[in-house]
Structures are given as structure tokens and as C-alpha cells.
Amino acid sequence: MTGRNRWLSAYATIVYLFLFAPIIILIIFSFNSSEFSFGWEGFTLDWYPVLFSNDALIDAVSVTMRLALVTVIGSTIIGTLLGLALARLRFRGKGATETLLLLPMVTPEIIMGLSLLIFFFTLFGGRGSFGQLTLAHITFCISYVAIIVRARAVSMDPHLEEAARDLGASAVGAFRFVTLPLIAPAVWAGALLAFALSFDDYVVTTFNAGVGSSTLPLFIYGKIRFGITPEINAISTIIVAVTAVVILVAWRVGSFREDADVHVVAEEEPAT
Amino acid sequence: MTVRPTQPPSIVRRTLSGIALLPGIVWLAMFFIVPLAMMFVVSLGSRGPADSLILDRPSLDNYARALDPVFLPTFWNSIRYSVATTLLCLVIGYPIAYWISRHGGRNKTLLLIIVMLPFWTSYLIRTYAWMTILSDYGVVNSILEALGLTSEPIILLNTDFSVVLGMTYGFLPFAILPLYVSIDRLDPALVPAARDLYASGRAAFLHVTLPLTMPGIIAASILTFIPALGDFVTPDLLGGPESTTIAKIIQELFLQGRDWPYGAALGFLVMVVTLGGTLLALGPLRREVAGT
Numbered sequence: 001m002t003g004r005n006r007w008l009s010a011y012a013t014i015v016y017l018f019l020f021a022p023i024i025i026l027i028i029f030s031f032n033s034s035e036f037s038f039g040w041e042g043f044t045l046d047w048y049p050v051l052f053s054n055d056a057l058i059d060a061v062s063v064t065m066r067l068a069l070v071t072v073i074g075s076t077i078i079g080t081l082l083g084l085a086l087a088r089l090r091f092r093g094k095g096a097t098e099t100l101l102l103l104p105m106v107t108p109e110i111i112m113g114l115s116l117l118i119f120f121f122t123l124f125g126g127r128g129s130f131g132q133l134t135l136a137h138i139t140f141c142i143s144y145v146a147i148i149v150r151a152r153a154v155s156m157d158p159h160l161e162e163a164a165r166d167l168g169a170s171a172v173g174a175f176r177f178v179t180l181p182l183i184a185p186a187v188w189a190g191a192l193l194a195f196a197l198s199f200d201d202y203v204v205t206t207f208n209a210g211v212g213s214s215t216l217p218l219f220i221y222g223k224i225r226f227g228i229t230p231e232i233n234a235i236s237t238i239i240v241a242v243t244a245v246v247i248l249v250a251w252r253v254g255s256f257r258e259d260a261d262v263h264v265v266a267e268e269e270p271a272t
Numbered sequence: 273m274t275v276r277p278t279q280p281p282s283i284v285r286r287t288l289s290g291i292a293l294l295p296g297i298v299w300l301a302m303f304f305i306v307p308l309a310m311m312f313v314v315s316l317g318s319r320g321p322a323d324s325l326i327l328d329r330p331s332l333d334n335y336a337r338a339l340d341p342v343f344l345p346t347f348w349n350s351i352r353y354s355v356a357t358t359l360l361c362l363v364i365g366y367p368i369a370y371w372i373s374r375h376g377g378r379n380k381t382l383l384l385i386i387v388m389l390p391f392w393t394s395y396l397i398r399t400y401a402w403m404t405i406l407s408d409y410g411v412v413n414s415i416l417e418a419l420g421l422t423s424e425p426i427i428l429l430n431t432d433f434s435v436v437l438g439m440t441y442g443f444l445p446f447a448i449l450p451l452y453v454s455i456d457r458l459d460p461a462l463v464p465a466a467r468d469l470y471a472s473g474r475a476a477f478l479h480v481t482l483p484l485t486m487p488g489i490i491a492a493s494i495l496t497f498i499p500a501l502g503d504f505v506t507p508d509l510l511g512g513p514e515s516t517t518i519a520k521i522i523q524e525l526f527l528q529g530r531d532w533p534y535g536a537a538l539g540f541l542v543m544v545v546t547l548g549g550t551l552l553a554l555g556p557l558r559r560e561v562a563g564t
Contacts, residue, residue, distance in 0.1 A: 005375065012371045015364060019390050019444070022401035025411055029404060082296030089289045097293070100300050106494065106550045107308075108502020110519050111543050114526050114535065115307035118314050139303040142296060171288060200394045202505060207526065217396050224400045224509065228407065236397040243392050251385075 023240060030233035047234040057235070060219040064199060067130070067215060071137040071198040076191045078138070079145025083190075084183070086146065087153035104143045112140060113207030120208065128210010136208045137198045144197065145190035152186030192250055196243075308543070315536035325532060334537035343521075350517040353432075353507070354500040357439040361447035361496045362489060364440070369451035369488075374460070384452060391445040399509050402438050403429060406510070430512035438510040439500050446499070447492040454488025455481075490553045498546050518542060 033044035051057060086098065104112065116139070120132045160182070164174040180187075202217040209218055216235075223232050316330035372383045390398060405411045408425040416422045428434055458481065466476040482489075504519040511517075518538060525535030 008367060008371050009375065012368055015368050016386065018441070019387065022398060022405060022441070023390065023393060025405060026397065026401040078295045078299055081292035085289050085293040085296075089293070091290075091293075097297060100297065100305075103547075104300065104304055106498055106546065107304075108498055108519070108542060108546055110502045110504060110522060111308075111311070111539050111546075112304070114522065114539050115311040116303065117526065118310050118532065118536065119303070119307035122310060135303055139299065142299060146296065196392050200396075202396055203502075206523075217394065220394075220396050220400070221505075224396070224403065228400075228404050232400060233404075236394070236400065239397060240393055244389075247389065247392060 026233055027237045027240065030230065030237040032230065032233075035230065047230040048238075050231060051234055051238075054231075056214075057216075057219060060214055060216045063130070063213055064216040067133055067137060067213075068195050068198040070134050071141055072191050072194045074134070074138040075141035075145050075194045076187060079142045079190055079194075080149045080183070080187050082142065083146040083149030083186075084153050084179070087150045087156075088158065101143050101146055104140055105147075109140070109201075109203040110207075112136075113204040116204065117207045126210075127208060128213055130213045133205060133208055133213050133215075136204050137201065140201070140204060141194040141197050144193050145187075148190040148193065149183055149186045152183050156182050188250070192246070311536045312540055314533055315540045317533045319531055319533055334534045335541070337534060338537050338541055343518075346516050346518055346521060349507075349515060350501060350519065353435055353439060353503075353515075353517060354497050356436045357443060357500040358447075358493050358497045360436065360440045361444050362451075362492060365444055365447040365451050365492060366455075366489075369448050369455050372448075372452055373456040380456075384449070387448050388445050395442055396505065398442060399438050399506055402434065402441065402510060406434050406437075429510065430515070432511075432515065434510040435507050435515050438506040439503060442503075442506065443496040443499055446495040450491035450495060451485070451488045454485045454491070458484050494550055494553055497549065501542060501546060 030047060031043050031045065032040055033046065034041035082101065086094070086101070113136075116132075116136045117127055120127050120135075124132070156179075161174050161178050164178045165171070169177065200217060201215075202221055205215050205218060206221070209215060220232060220235065223229060313327060313330075314325060315334055316332070317325050317327040318329070318331070318333065320326040368387065372380055372387070376383045403410070406428040407413070408427065408429070410429070412428060413422070413425040416426065462480050462484070463476050466480045467473070471479065502519050504517060504523045507515045507517045507520050519542070522535050522538050522542070525531050525538070529535075
């Protein structure tokens, strides 16, 4: 039995390596002085300063950040409300609403991208505005936020809010001081996920972006289609570093960890 | 001040909750359902002069064109890439999910989050990483050559192998998560119980563990098959000219060829396949994703 466990652990180590090796290799090569990235020719930091003088790149980063920010705000508000309502309410058409919520998650992104392109083009006679991109991004983020918030709200005792009301809190007060703090970890986790989804999205964006609304993923794609460049390695390294810091902070702050625990507990409960 | 009855929920609260529900439903209906319906309408139309759309004479011509035997290799590519990716993700992911659940101890959540970490890193960047590893002068070929095993590069990039590898790498976390949830939910005493009743290790796995974790397996299959079927990034970056998939054709029709009605018809077919498969397994999926 121990022997089998050892095999399983060795296998697990290999899979974890498989998951991280490509990213680590990418980071290492961002410090390689060779122009063509293959073969190690010595350590350099040259590829980093170059990035900051690239106007197209700076523009793309700025568009991406603004887009992600608006998307996070929009999808977190709508998704949180939806998740809460689904967790707390019994109403006719609840099953249909849940299906409506799941559909965007099981629809290939390319379908969402092209149908929104048709929609925007027919409605506005044009495509590619920042506003259209925002609408598109919020659309594919709502479901994820709602499902995370819902999982947390389902595991929350509904009597807590009623108790607050009995003690004289207004409906708004009970929500603000009881419900919201209790679901806050899930709201933060949902917002973080929405940010990651929006920041990373290439497929929906490529269908709906235009002149002046080119995002970072579009910029990167345009470069890597024509091969490997050390600048892209450097950009990737920065993105990975920023992502790692954000995840670490989220983990330290505890909301992420707490939510992960609650989420796992909630999923362990038998179906009702 | 009125005395509030403890039950039932007040009308105020119900109204508030109704208001909470509306924005999400309206948003998804407006920006998800309506565009899908419009995609279907456009798929029945045809292309007019100067890329205009002719929609007043609906026909199924685009669907007839889509089923032309010329496209068989493309459909075949899409299907075999998605199926191979799904199977690989299940085979690689199941033991990992099992290991985290049974041997993770107090670190279960941490181990799970580490598995999910690459998912938080840009999909494009992860795909690009494989380009640097697999290219003719990339990491693998450099190592093989340095070791004296090969004298000239083995072609790894722009092959079926690299496409399936890239997709498997990209979607593996999606498979591990639902597999973990369903394995972790399984009572650990069941397998020893089966062994006590003289089942072999193999029989216990096949007749106890596997059937009971089937919801997780189905959810994992859906969550990898769908993105793999709609993926044009991986075939474009890691595949060669032979690796064209249906998703890549759709992307080209929309962004280069500008034959929207035909692209919409192909898109609708992809959606029918996806939704058909999903609806068949929606029950288990809803349990896994929604956690209820």
C-alpha cells in the first residue's frame, strides 16, 4: 500500500512540474541575452526597459486595465445580486434562471464573441468601441460571480438577517451590516475571478475590439503569431509576477482561503 | 412601531430580492440570448454586395454548404483534438484529484489552489510558453542535441501532437477541480468495505469508486470538451496548416473573409453540438458547479 502511495506521490510531483515548468522556462528566457530566445547566451535585463518605451504596448495595457476595472464593478454588482437572490428565494422559473446562468459558462467563447459582434453591428452599425467591449466582458463574467456568491450564501444561516431585523435594523441596514460582511469573501473571490477573466480574454475581445480598443492579449497575440521574441517573454514575466502577487495578497488577506474552505464545505454537503 | 412576525418573509424583502434578480436576468437575456437568436437569423441569410447582409429570404443554404465533404477533415480535426484532450485531461487529472483528496491531509485546499494557479495566468502566455519549448530550436530540441541524442531538430511544433499537448495543458485545471470535488465527497470507508467483501483493488475501483465519481467525470468532460471544441488559439499558434479546426474557420470567416452568414451557420452547428452534449449531462453539471 505504501509503495502504491509513493508511486502516486511521484506521479503527482510530475504533474505539478508539468503545470509549472513552461511558465518557469518562460521567465528564465526573459533574462536571456540572445535575440532569438533559443539557447542560453548570458544574463541580461535589456528586454524590460524596452517595454516601457513601446507606446502601442502602454496603450494596450491602459485599455486592458480600464476595461477590467469597469467589468469587475459591473459584473460583481449584477452577479452578487443574482447569486444572493438565487440562494435565498423560491420563485417560479428558478430552474430556468439557473439554466440561464449556466449557459454562458458552457457556450464556447467563440460563439459568444461572434454573436455579440452580430448584435452590436446590427444595433449600432459598427463595432469596436470601448463601451461594446465592456458590455461583452461583463456578460461573460456575471455567471462566475453569481455562482461563487450563491455557493457562499446558500451556506449562510438566513435567520441571522431576520434576527437583525427583529432587533430593529432596517432591510438596508441588515443587508449592509449582516449579509454583506458574511458574503464578502465570496464577493471578493468573484471580483478577482472577473478581473482575471477580463484581463486575460482574447477570444471574445478579438471579435469585438476595434481601432483604439486593442487590449494586451490582442497585442501579445499579434506579436507571437510571428514567432518568439524576448520582449514577449519579458511581458509574460511581468504578468505572471503581478498575478502571483495578487493571488498571494488575496491568500494572505484570507478572503480567498476562507472562501475556498467554505466552498469545499458547501460542495461536500449532500444534495438537497 | 409594529411588532414584526418572525415568519414569513416580508413582502418588502421579497420585492427587494426580486429587484436583485432582475438586472442579471435582463442583462443575460439582452446580451446573451438575443445575440444568439440573431446569430441564428443571420445564419439563414446570405451575403449581399459590399458585405451587406440579406436577411429577408431565409434559407438553409449555409448549412448545406457547411456539410460539404470538403470540410470533413476540418470537422474531423475539431472532434479528434477535443476528444483526445478530454480523455487526456481525465486520465492525467483523475489520479491527481484522487491524490489531493486522499493524501493531501490538511493541505488539500492549498494543493488544489496550486493546481489552479496556472489557470490564473494568461492562456495566451501559457500557449506561447509551449512554442518556446517545442520549436525547432527550442528547449526540448536544444537539450536533445546537447545530449547528442539527435543531430537535427525533431519537428514537434505545428503538429497534431503540439495542438493536443497545448489544449491538455490549458484545460487540465478545469478537469481536476470537478474530479476532486466528486472524489472528495466519496466516503473513504467504501473501498476498504468492498475489499473486505473480497473485491480486488481493480474491482473495487471499477465497481465502487468509478461509478460514484461519475458526476465529476461527466462535469470534467464537459468543462474540457467545450473550450477545446471552440478553441482556435491553440490550433493557430501550436498547429500547422493541416491543423485547421472549425473554430479557426469561423474566426477567419468573421474577421477576414467577412462571410458572416456562413460563419454564423458554422457557429450555430458548434453550439448545437455543445448544448446537446451539455443538456444530456446538465444534471450532474449543475450539481458540481452550483454545489447544491
